[in-house]
Each structure stands twice: as C-alpha cells, then as structure tokens.
Amino acid sequence: MAVETHGTGTLPQIKGVKDVPYDELFVSGHRTCQGCESALVMRHMVKASGPRTIVLGSTGCMYVANTTYYTTPWVVPWMHTQLGASGSAALGTAAGLKVLMRKGKIKDEKINVIAFCGDGGGADMGLGAISATLTHKDYNCLVLLYDNESYANTDIQLSSQTPYGAVTTFSPSGSKKRLMHTRWKKNVPGMLAAGHPESRYIAAGCAAYAVDLMNKIRKALELGGPTFVHTLDPCPKGWDYHPQYSQELGHLAVECGIWPLYEVMDGVCNLTGPTRQIAEGRKKRKPVYEYLKRQGRFAHFADEDVEHFQHEVDKMWTEWLIPGVIPFTVPAKDQTILKIDKKPLHEQKTA
Numbered sequence: 001m002a003v004e005t006h007g008t009g010t011l012p013q014i015k016g017v018k019d020v021p022y023d024e025l026f027v028s029g030h031r032t033c034q035g036c037e038s039a040l041v042m043r044h045m046v047k048a049s050g051p052r053t054i055v056l057g058s059t060g061c062m063y064v065a066n067t068t069y070y071t072t073p074w075v076v077p078w079m080h081t082q083l084g085a086s087g088s089a090a091l092g093t094a095a096g097l098k099v100l101m102r103k104g105k106i107k108d109e110k111i112n113v114i115a116f117c118g119d120g121g122g123a124d125m126g127l128g129a130i131s132a133t134l135t136h137k138d139y140n141c142l143v144l145l146y147d148n149e150s151y152a153n154t155d156i157q158l159s160s161q162t163p164y165g166a167v168t169t170f171s172p173s174g175s176k177k178r179l180m181h182t183r184w185k186k187n188v189p190g191m192l193a194a195g196h197p198e199s200r201y202i203a204a205g206c207a208a209y210a211v212d213l214m215n216k217i218r219k220a221l222e223l224g225g226p227t228f229v230h231t232l233d234p235c236p237k238g239w240d241y242h243p244q245y246s247q248e249l250g251h252l253a254v255e256c257g258i259w260p261l262y263e264v265m266d267g268v269c270n271l272t273g274p275t276r277q278i279a280e281g282r283k284k285r286k287p288v289y290e291y292l293k294r295q296g297r298f299a300h301f302a303d304e305d306v307e308h309f310q311h312e313v314d315k316m317w318t319e320w321l322i323p324g325v326i327p328f329t330v331p332a333k334d335q336t337i338l339k340i341d342k343k344p345l346h347e348q349k350t351a
Contacts, residue, residue, distance in 0.1 A: 010110075011050065011218040014211050021047050030073040032065040035243025037233040037250060038118075038146045039065070040207040045114065045144060046076060048214035049221055053112040054093060058126065059083040060118035061153045062146060083121045087129030090115035090141035091226070098139065112221050113141040119161035120151040123188045130228065134196040137225045142217070145188065145228070148235035156238045160186040163258075164312070165305055166297045168238070173300035184312060189230040190325045193264040201227040203263035208234075208250025212273045216263055223265070232259045240296025252291040255283075257313050260324030269322055279323055288313055 014020055025046040032039040038061055046053060055078045057063045063080055066073055081089035094113045101108045117126055122145035130143050150168050151157035158170040163185050167173050171181035193202040200223040205213040213231065220227035234249040236242065241249065253259040254274050261275040270276075277283035288310045292298040301309075319329040 011048070011222050013215050013218060014048075017211065020211070020214065021050065023047070023051070025051060025053070025075040027073045027075060029071060030066045031068045032061065033235075033237050033243070035234075035236040035246045036061075036065075037207050037235065037246045038062055038148055040210075040246075041144070041146050041213070041231050041233055042066075042116070044207055044210055044214050045116070045217055046074075048217040049112045049114060051076060052110070053077075053114060054079070054097075056081050056086065056089040056093060056113070056115040058086040058089070058115070058117040058121040059153070060121050061148065062116060062118070064153055081115070084125035085129060086115040086117035086122060086126050086143055086145075087131070087133035090143050091133045091136055091139055094139035094141040094226075110140070114144060114221075115141065116144045116146060118151070118153070119145065119147040119149060119159045120153075120157075123147070123160050123186055127188070131192065131196065134192060134199040134202075134226045134228060137198045137200075139226060140221075140224050142220045142227045142229065144217075145230045146233050147188075147230060148233045148238055149185075150235070150238045152235055152238045161188070164309060165301060167240075167300065168297070178300055178302065179305065187327060189228065189262075189264075190327065192228055193269075194326065197267060198225075199227060200225050201263065201265050203229045204231075204259070204261055205229055206232045206250045206254060206259060206261065208247050209254070209261065209273050212261060216272075219263065219265065238297070240299075241294055245294065249291070249294060252286065252294070255286045256288045256291045257285045257317055257324065258288060258291060260316075262325055264325075269325055271323070275324065278317075285317065 026043040042062055053076045055074060055076055058081050072078060090113055097111055100106045147161050149161045151159055156168050158168040158181055162168055162181060165179045189202055189204045201220045203216040205216050207213055216229055220229055232253055234246045254261055261273040262271045271279050274283055278285050289306050317323045320326055321328045
C-alpha cells in the first residue's frame, strides 16, 4: 500500500486570537530563563500543530531547559537529537513513519513531524543537513530554527546570526577595538528559499506576532513535503535587557525593518504583518536606534555605528530585489534583468 505525501486538511488558518486552540501541549515546568521568547515559540509551534505531532529537538537552549531532572514540558512525543542533526532527524522520522504506514504497522494518517534547532545548530552546524532535507520532497516534515542570535546555551557565544557589532563572550568591546564583530547577519530563510525551489514553504516569523507565526506553522505542515520556518527570538540574557521587554523588542525588530516577516509558498513571496504594511507605504519604518538602544549588547555603539547599521537596513528596503528577502541589487544603468522575457520558451519571440 503506497503512502502519498499530502496535507492534513485539518489545520485551518487562524483568523484571530479567539480561534487559537485552547489546549496546551508545551506546559509549565520547563526551566527557560525569565522572558525567554524561544519558549513562547515552542508553545505556539505545538499549539498550532496539534496533538498528532512528534517533536524533535537538537542540542541547545530548548533541549537543555526542557529536559531537566528527567522531566519535560512536552505533552506530545519528543526526542533529542545531536546539535547539527535537526534536518536529518526530521527526514529520518518522516521516512520511518512512511515505512511503518506502508507496512501496516501503524495507522495510515498524517502525523506532523517538527524538528527544532537554534541558530548555532541550524544556521551554522546543521545548515547542510537542513539543506539536504529540503531536497527530499517525498517526506512531510518541518524544520523550525529558533534564533536568539548567539550560542546562548553555552553562555552567549557569537554565531552567524549575531547582528553587526553586538557584544558576545566571543566578541567583547574593548578600549583598543570597540567592535569585535563586524559581519552582517546571515540571511538563512532567504538563502534556503532561493536555493530550494522544490520546498513548498519557507518563512520568517516572530513570536511577538503570534497569530502570524502559528498560521505559518500550519501552512508549512498543511502543504506537505519538507518545509522551513525561521523565528527571531529576543533573549534577555544574551541581548542584555529586562525580561519584561521581550515582546516589545520582537515588535521593534520588525517595525524597524531589521527582521522582515514573509513567506515563500510554492515559489511566490508574500510579505506579512507590519512588513507588508511598511512595503506598501501604510506604515513608516522606525529608526533602528529605537531597537538598538534597548539592548546592552549595543551599549558601546558610537553614532557612526548606529549610522552604519541604519544604512545597511535601508539598503535592504531600497536596493534589494525583494525588501529583506533577496539581497541582489540591479544597477541603475542596467535594467536588463528586469526585462527578461518570462513567457514559456515556446511562446517567446525569436530574434
């Protein structure tokens, strides 16, 4: 009996907070830091997916803090996997379920498979495994990268997701060199969307916009095949701010244009939430200083550092082909790329 890849048809889009499922599948008892936004991502993720879900977690904050003393806040089946293996674990679990269903060992039904990883385990060490998973379109699984912009579990070391100039234990500010870290944040969802056209769904979200995030989780699971969602998660310990401001910093990251919200579904990019409002001119982008000044990791910034940060964000919105998504620009004197004949080959005119 063949088992086809298909969506469940049982996860409708959430229109508002009143439609959010009441059941809690990530419950109290975990030991995350106060104000941890990644814990909220876990809660929203499994609330959106429902009880017929298997969760796999690679080593990181959301593994260590959720498995203390042989206990776990997960109500659904859960398994730990190695630091760089979230993609492999997702694919292997999806393949195993497919075989068991084909052999009649378990009921033929849609079981959601979600593997989560931090920015160290996903954007750095595990990026190759995630990329490989996104090429296997016959298996239903979602990889969720929760991004607190450092290796937070091991005391805030620098990762490829650490923003320009930020202080970490590996990039301290000193009297001889004010900025130790001068690389721009790696554009992981944009990279994966551009490089994996057969993945039906890749998105960027934030728990500060809960309904938007839960709907993206549901779309990823409903469309079927391998999918990817990247969330930005404010971290009180790593970003150096009072825990009560996690949600506010999530909002500011989006409203300042630093973290765009979007989804790429079947090759079509759609900006969502405030990001769409900014792109359409219905909402004005806030200056990045409003975001930077709230965090101790940027306390050493001079005016020139803030100006550089603002300049780079402005480029994302004024020069990129798709704001915040595709970091390619088109020279003003050469608009050829925008005039390419996009008709099917048999309909194109020959010279």
